[in-house]
Each structure stands twice: as C-alpha cells, then as structure tokens.
Amino acid sequence: MESSLEVGFLRAAEKAAIASARTMGYGKRKYSDQVAVEAMRDELNRLKMRGSVVIGEGERDKAPMLYVGEPLGRGWTEGEIYPEVDIAVDPLEGTNLCATGSANSIAVIAASEKGGLLNAPDIYMDKIVVGPTAAESVALNASVEDNLNAMAEAFQRDVDELTIIVLDRERHQDLIAQIREAGARIKLITDGDLSGGIAAAVRGTGVHAAMGIGGAPEGVLTAAAMRCLGGRMQGKLKPLEKWQEDRLRSMGFKDDEKVYDTSELASGNDIIFCASGVTDGDLLRGVRFFGGGIRVSSLFMSLKSNVIRFVDTIYREEGSKLAVSFT
Numbered sequence: 001m002e003s004s005l006e007v008g009f010l011r012a013a014e015k016a017a018i019a020s021a022r023t024m025g026y027g028k029r030k031y032s033d034q035v036a037v038e039a040m041r042d043e044l045n046r047l048k049m050r051g052s053v054v055i056g057e058g059e060r061d062k063a064p065m066l067y068v069g070e071p072l073g074r075g076w077t078e079g080e081i082y083p084e085v086d087i088a089v090d091p092l093e094g095t096n097l098c099a100t101g102s103a104n105s106i107a108v109i110a111a112s113e114k115g116g117l118l119n120a121p122d123i124y125m126d127k128i129v130v131g132p133t134a135a136e137s138v139a140l141n142a143s144v145e146d147n148l149n150a151m152a153e154a155f156q157r158d159v160d161e162l163t164i165i166v167l168d169r170e171r172h173q174d175l176i177a178q179i180r181e182a183g184a185r186i187k188l189i190t191d192g193d194l195s196g197g198i199a200a201a202v203r204g205t206g207v208h209a210a211m212g213i214g215g216a217p218e219g220v221l222t223a224a225a226m227r228c229l230g231g232r233m234q235g236k237l238k239p240l241e242k243w244q245e246d247r248l249r250s251m252g253f254k255d256d257e258k259v260y261d262t263s264e265l266a267s268g269n270d271i272i273f274c275a276s277g278v279t280d281g282d283l284l285r286g287v288r289f290f291g292g293g294i295r296v297s298s299l300f301m302s303l304k305s306n307v308i309r310f311v312d313t314i315y316r317e318e319g320s321k322l323a324v325s326f327t
C-alpha cells in the first residue's frame with residue numbers, strides 16, 4: 001500500500017474518533033456512530049484509490065452506514081491509475097461505550113489489496129483470539145478446558161493466572177461456566193470484542209485471549225489485526241436467528257461448521273490496520289480536547305512493511321499559540 005494511502009487511512013480513523021468523541025456521554029449511540037461514519041467517509045473519499053467497502057456496518061442494528069459495496073476514493077471519477085483497495089470499517093466500535101463514556105470505544109479501518117478480506121455477512125461469529133505466544137496452541141473446536149491448558153503451557157503459567165475476555169451476554173453462560181470450571185480468570189465486557197481481541201494479542205494488557213460470540217464483521221477486522229500482530233483468530237459464522245441464516249445462504253455460505261482461520265478471514269498480503277481511541281482504553285487513550293488543539297492516540301499496523309506503530313497525533317487549531325505538552 002502506498003504510504004500516502006497509509007497516512008490517509010490513519011487520518012480517517014483519527015477523524016472518526018474525534019467526531020464521535022465530541023458526543024461522548026450524550027447517550028445517543030446512533031448519533032455518535034453517524035458522526036463517525038460521516039467523518040470517516042469524508043476522509044476516505046479524498047484518497048487516491050478505487051476503494052470498495054467489503055465490511056461495512058449497520059445492517060444488524062440499522063445504524064447509519066458505510067454500506068457494503070460503497071465506492072470510496074477519487075479513483076472512481078479520476079481514472080484507473082489509482083489502485084483498487086478493499087476496505088473494512090467499524091467507524092465506531094462500541095457505540096454504547098461512547099454513548100455512556102465507558103472505556104474501550106475505538107474507530108477502526110482495515111484495508112487490503114482486492115480480495116484480501118472476507119466479505120462476511122453482518123451476523124454473529126463464534127471466536128477465539130490469542131496473541132503470538134499462544135497462536136499455535138488453540139483451536140475453536142477444542143474444549144475450553146483444553147484450550148486454557150494449552151494456553152497456560154504456552155505462557156508458562158498456571159491456568160488460574162490467565163485472564164479471558166468474554167462479552168457479558170446471556171448466550172455465554174455455558175462458556176463462562178466452563179472457563180470458571182477450568183480455573184481461569186474472566187474479564188466480562190459490556191461491548192467491544194474487537195478491542196478486546198487486540199488487547200489479548202498485546203503483552204502487558206493483562207488479558208490472554210478473547211472468546212465467545214460477537215459480530216462477524218468485527219471478527220474479520222480482528223483477523224486483519226492478528227495478521228499484523230502475528231496473533232491467531234479462528235471464527236465460525238453463527239446465525240442466531242432465521243433472517244441471519246437466510247442472509248448466510250443468500251451470500252453463498254453453505255457450511256455452518258466451517259472454522260475460518262486468521263488467513264482465511266484476512267487473506268491479503270498487503271493488509272493495513274488502524275484503530276484510534278475514542279474513549280480511554282486498555283490499549284489506546286481516548287481523544288483529548290484542549291484549548292488550541294486535539295490529541296488522538298492510534299495503533300497503525302502494516303503487514304507488508306511489518307511495522308506496528310503507536311501514533312500520537314495533535315491537530316493544532318489554526319493560529320494556535322499552544323505549547324505542546326509531553327504527555
């Protein structure tokens with residue numbers, strides 16, 4: 001991916017984060033999402049590419065969306081010299097978290113060469129996500145106990161020294177019971193298994209895996225991040241309602257038992273992944289507004305360049321006499 005595009009994707013995530021952060025705590029999740037979508041779309045449309053959205057948002061909860069198939073970028077009007085790029089977005093991952101001012105909402109974009117990100121339907125996915133340390137130790141179809149034992153061995157610690165992130169949902173009663181039975185610790189989150197999955201793949205965050213059923217689009221984005229981080233994600237599409245099953249069939253997915261591995265969910269060789277913090281979180285600080293400027297923290301990763309950047313950007317107001325602070 002050209003470096004001008006890479007910077008453009010980062011800016012699009014940053015601008016979405018800033019727009020939604022301005023609405024933090026308003027209690028209006030759809031509005032927070034909408035402003036993130038608009039800011040992100042606006043930036044992406046400036047880029048020299050023929051971009052197509054392959055993972056959009058909103059179908060499930062009818063939020064305003066960057067819809068699947070939406071063309072993005074200047075290439076569609078200015079000519080074919082610009083590269084074709086597939087784009088996966090979650091302009092505000094954790095709309096409720098932003099609406100309530102809770103931790104860990106982020107703005108996310110992944111991109112790849114054409115065909116490099118699975119065009120997953122907006123239904124649920126059963127997931128297991130781990131970082132490089134335990135990448136070869138887990139399998140979605142293995143029992144919870146076996147996975148936890150194998151992870152403990154990989155991390156050279158006892159099972160009761162592992163912490164697993166799980167979405168706090170009724171559907172996870174069994175999973176939670178099995179994790180407790182095996183003796184591991186649990187961090188229940190109200191939303192945001194994408195940022196939970198990324199945190200699991202980064203040492204020092206205090207979590208070692210994310211497990212359970214969350215959104216399939218978030219699953220593909222998590223897999224894109226895992227490609228860049230050397231982690232592992234396995235996922236199985238999970239239609240929980242009739243319409244979701246119909247959607248699966250209409251998109252040509254036939255095998256409900258298929259386990260998708262990281263490189264099937266995100267197969268590209270030229271993947272980039274950007275996430276910007278909206279509210280303070282385990283991995284990224286939230287947007288900070290101050291007299292004269294705005295500060296936003298992001299994670300930027302490129303698979304091809306094999307680079308992981310923690311980026312701290314300050315947008316200065318025009319004419320600002322602000323002295324930038326160190327932290």
Ligand code: VTB
Nearest residue numbers: 093094095191192193194214215218
């Ligand atoms: C999932 C999860 C997301 O919303 O999509 C969840 O992957 C929705 O699940 O990270 P429910 O339908 O059970 O509420 C998030 O938590 C946030 O968008």
